[in-house]
Amino acid sequence: MRHPTGRAVGAVRVIALPLIILGIAAHLWLGSMVGLAAAGIGLAAHLVIAAPGGRWLLHRTRSR
DSSP states (O other): OOOOOHHHHHHHHHHHHHHHHHHHHHHHHHHHHHOHHHHHHHHHHHHHHHHHHHHHHHHHHHOO
16 A cells, blocks of 8 residues: 555645635534524534545545
């Protein structure tokens, strides 16, 4: 199994950063409409789903 190249890791970071920023902004915007408790629950749900997704992505970039 090869380790990810610096290029692959850099590409994932470049893609992830805007998505994280947009996600936080979307949650804050939705939170202003439905209440911060509902937005917090939604954010927590996204984080629970993101953990295995991040592991899967890391595994995919390492195996190539």
